[in-house]
Amino acid sequence: MTGQNHKLWGGRFETGLEQWVEEFGASISFDQKMAEYDMKGSIAHVTMLGQKGIISQTDAAAIKSGLEELLKEYQEGQLVFDISNEDIHMNIETLLTEKIGSVAGKLHTARSRNDQVATDMHLYLKAKLDEVIEKLDHLRKTLVYVAEKHVDTIMPGYTHLQHAQPISFGHHLMAYYNMFTRDSERFAFNKKHADLSPLGAAALAGTTFPIDREMTADLMEFAQPYSNSLDAVSDRDFILEFLANASMLMVHMSRICEEIINWCSHEYQFIVLSDTFSTGSSIMPQKKNPDMAELIRGKSGRVFGNLFGLLTVMKSLPLAYNKDLQEDKEGMFDTAETITVAIDILAGMLETMTVNKERMAESTEEDFSNATELADYLANKGLPFRQAHEIVGKLVLECTKNGHYLQDLPYERYQEISNLIEKDIYETLKSHTAVERRHSFGGTGFDQVKWQIEEAKKTFK
DSSP, X not given: OOOSOOSTTGGGOSSOOOHHHHHHHOOHHHHGGGHHHHHHHHHHHHHHHHHTTSSOHHHHHHHHHHHHHHHHHHHTTOOOOOGGGOSHHHHHHHHHHHHHOGGGGGGGTTOOHHHHHHHHHHHHHHHHHHHHHHHHHHHXXXXXXXXXXXXXXXXXXXXXXXXXXXXXXXXXXXXXXXXXXXXXXXXXXXXXXHSEEOTTOTTTTOOSSOOOHHHHHHHTTOSEEXXXXXXXXXOOHHHHHHHHHHHHHHHHHHHHXXXXXXXXXXXXXXXXXXXXXXXXXXXOTTOOXXXXXXXXXXXXXXHHHHHHHHHHHHTTOOSSOOGGGGGGSHHHXXXXXXXXXXXXXXXXXXXXXXXXXXXXXXXXXXXXXXXXXXXXHHHHTTOOHHHHHHHHHHHHHHHHHHTOOGGXXXXXXXXXXXXXXXXXXXXXXXXXXXXXXXXSTTSSSHHHHHHHHHHHHTTOO
């Protein structure tokens, strides 16, 4: 067993922890990511203590000056943290004590590590949400930029991974623009719940000191303080919301990455990725692998896992603070770091890829993605659509057996099928015509895609 307990909280204890137990309970290895926010929160807290006369202005000034020096040293990479001090809060207080002496102990007046750590996480996540939204803005602009260049690029639209109908490649990209816009909106709403100050809730019940929680909230640029002290120290909804929103974002990024992986395969040959976002093989000289797209697709698993991990921690957790909540940070940090890099990688891939317009268009000429055009053609001539559908289905079967496509059929054969079919059918069956004519609101028609792009541009600063 270890000797006397020298922890800042050690008065109650006769002996200290054994090293291996101490290592299990310590969080400094990861919560040091909140060092800057911990010191900024402490500066706000001590400013309030001094102004409210809870400690003297002289002591408050000394503590604030010491914290500002530590913050500068941290930003310059000079601070070293010690696992024996458990977490970032105790490390900062210990360093502050070394710098200014025992007066540092007055900093913790009217405060607990419970409201302190919650405050740190709110400050951290507020900053990260702004960063994520900014990066999503760049990704969305990139999609619009690429889509605008490819409004008239024709590609197969798929259902069940089968050629369905020809569409504009720009239209396809704008679908993802809409997904990422909703993601951005979800993160923006998340800011509302991150923008609350727990500071002053103390351990769980508030404090007897005449603190001013509105003042500290204003100093840290929070919208307002939590209105319930129990909720303030135990709420992790804002993190769960972030992890859920990040999971949805990763679903969308994984989907487009799956398509990128397909598109640059030999079977598709729709795009070529930049060398910056590709790797080779140690044995096969010809390989150019879409590893970055695959990694984004794969990293969705860790983000989903972080969400489910914290959901499990929070399930059945009684009020107020419990040590279980130490498990709320690593997943948040990991997810924030994962998605911010992944967004940049995806934007870079899209911005620098080469699009094989000819190959995309060709793939809509040697298929039956124009079958709906023939059915619609007959319906417009007055034939009930279900009857037209059956006729075209049988005709597709005939073409399949004979090894040709609808546009290859001679006009005489079309006349045998129906005298409603005129020579303009060949123009109707062209992929370009099929796309151009789909001008219903939100459709793939060129004018509609251009409208979508212009509307998207209006949202950018």
